[in-house]
Amino acid sequence: MSEVVTAAMVVIGDEILSGRTKDRNIGHLAVMMTAVGIDLKEVRIVADEKEAIVEAVNALRKRYSYVFTSGGIGPTHDDITAEAVAAAFDVPCDYDPEAYRMLEEHYKARDIPFTEARKRMARVPKGASLITNPVSVAPGFRIENVHVMAGVPAIFQAMLDNVIPTLRTGAKLLSVSIPSPHPEGSIGGPLAEIQKAHGETLIGSYPKYHDDKFWTEIVVRSRSEEALRGAKEAIEQMLAGLLQHN
Amino acid sequence: MSEVVTAAMVVIGDEILSGRTKDRNIGHLAVMMTAVGIDLKEVRIVADEKEAIVEAVNALRKRYSYVFTSGGIGPTHDDITAEAVAAAFDVPCDYDPEAYRMLEEHYKARDIPFTEARKRMARVPKGASLITNPVSVAPGFRIENVHVMAGVPAIFQAMLDNVIPTLRTGAKLLSVSIPSPHPEGSIGGPLAEIQKAHGETLIGSYPKYHDDKFWTEIVVRSRSEEALRGAKEAIEQMLAGLLQHN
Numbered sequence A, B: 001m002s003e004v005v006t007a008a009m010v011v012i013g014d015e016i017l018s019g020r021t022k023d024r025n026i027g028h029l030a031v032m033m034t035a036v037g038i039d040l041k042e043v044r045i046v047a048d049e050k051e052a053i054v055e056a057v058n059a060l061r062k063r064y065s066y067v068f069t070s071g072g073i074g075p076t077h078d079d080i081t082a083e084a085v086a087a088a089f090d091v092p093c094d095y096d097p098e099a100y101r102m103l104e105e106h107y108k109a110r111d112i113p114f115t116e117a118r119k120r121m122a123r124v125p126k127g128a129s130l131i132t133n134p135v136s137v138a139p140g141f142r143i144e145n146v147h148v149m150a151g152v153p154a155i156f157q158a159m160l161d162n163v164i165p166t167l168r169t170g171a172k173l174l175s176v177s178i179p180s181p182h183p184e185g186s187i188g189g190p191l192a193e194i195q196k197a198h199g200e201t202l203i204g205s206y207p208k209y210h211d212d213k214f215w216t217e218i219v220v221r222s223r224s225e226e227a228l229r230g231a232k233e234a235i236e237q238m239l240a241g242l243l244q245h246n
Helices: A025-036 A050-061 A081-089 A097-109 A116-122 A153-166 A184-197 A225-245 B025-036 B050-061 B081-089 B097-109 B116-120 B153-166 B184-197 B225-245
Strands: A005-012 A038-046 A066-070 A093-095 A123-125 A129-133 A137-143 A146-149 A174-180 A202-210 A213-222 B005-012 B038-046 B066-070 B093-095 B123-125 B129-133 B137-143 B146-149 B174-180 B202-210 B213-222
Touching: A005 A025, A005 A050, A025 A038, A025 A066, A025 A153, A038 A050, A050 A066, A050 A081, A066 A153, A081 A093, A081 A123, A081 A137, A081 A146, A093 A097, A097 A116, A097 A137, A116 A123, A116 A137, A116 B184, A123 A137, A129 A146, A129 A153, A137 A153, A146 A153, A174 A225, A184 A202, A184 A213, A184 A225, A184 B116, A213 A225, B005 B025, B005 B050, B025 B038, B025 B066, B025 B153, B038 B050, B050 B066, B050 B081, B066 B153, B081 B093, B081 B123, B081 B137, B081 B146, B093 B097, B097 B116, B097 B137, B123 B137, B129 B146, B129 B153, B137 B153, B146 B153, B174 B225, B184 B202, B184 B213, B184 B225, B213 B225
Parallel strands: A005 A038, A005 A066, A066 A146, B005 B038, B005 B066, B066 B146
Antiparallel strands: A038 B038, A093 A123, A129 A137, A137 A146, A174 A213, A202 A213, B093 B123, B129 B137, B137 B146, B174 B213, B202 B213
16 A cells, blocks of 8 residues: 655745635645545644744744745845745855855846845755746745645645655545535435445535535545445445435 | 733634635634724734644633634545634534534525535534524634634624624723825924823824835824824824925
């Protein structure tokens, strides 16, 4: 059996916690992880505060195969992710010569001053390697199993595209969705029995509320195609039985 | 000065972590908390696993004035939030007579069987009080500073509307948004100086990327109107100075 690879995410940003900006990176990472067979197990959204970032990164990097962060790597005083991640690893944060050179060239070519603020974007924790940013040059970085990326969705997505080929990936989690016309309360009992009998699957049940009616989406997940099929058939039989009774 | 009231949120659900469902409750809670002057400081998204829920609830309820959870209070086997929250408080989880009666009447009136699965929705931790659910009856609950609510957005929002009048609220955090035509790299240095000089404000800077151009939204937050105005004027002066130099 293939290895199970896990991941967690840290979203850094007061603007998400205040509701001013709606996060769009969590959903994107979730979909991409599922697509490549990595289990996203936990997400934390924290403020632009050093201790909060350090605590989240340290709690999660020890527990999961990979950690991905978004936000806080720009040039302003509230962009403290690089410093905080360096502190989490207890290493210095300093100018990376390659990042510095790339940024210097980029701004020179555009006749834009390479200010102290812009120079800050070349700072990474000692021992980190760079993650290319095809949108606006200022790189993300990877240190051990932690990948630090931008918060702007277009840049986050581009960086993630560069990171994904470097990851170990697990056996893909297969899934099948079975719509149930019955609300959860009608199928909860039999569904629990089916879950018990099909241990190699994870059966989720998601209530849907639409036009004053409840129905249920049942989702079966498994790393085994055979186990998936077995549980699916059992659920379909159960649903057919309920229809006949009504 | 008014008390600072803080909050955290725990989103419970494999469907969010797999990317199958996009969360809509975090943004809603964030906006509502800001509106009533409560600081949302941290959000965790965890899987439908008892230990994960217990850990998140216990970490956050000790640290913040309020905790709000969404998800996992339906009738199926993967709805384990009530059990997990009871475990977090180390109290039993049992049928609440009032919740049981409400649900029994609701289903009886609709000629729907009151199954064992549906009865599960009457279970709450000992000592909890109910949160009314005007959409589909099955209640949420509050135990100490933890508010447990549904994951279906229409129900989450209705429950939250019932909870908000019961909360202590802090002095409202005022905010003003100042669009800057300059990218972050051009204003990062002077903005950091302004932040230093205006300690009673929190100055955030959010890069915007649109049509191949970077610009910046600067947001100043403060509980004092005077402090807000002072920082705003300093930023506007700084931006005007930069325009003259170009």
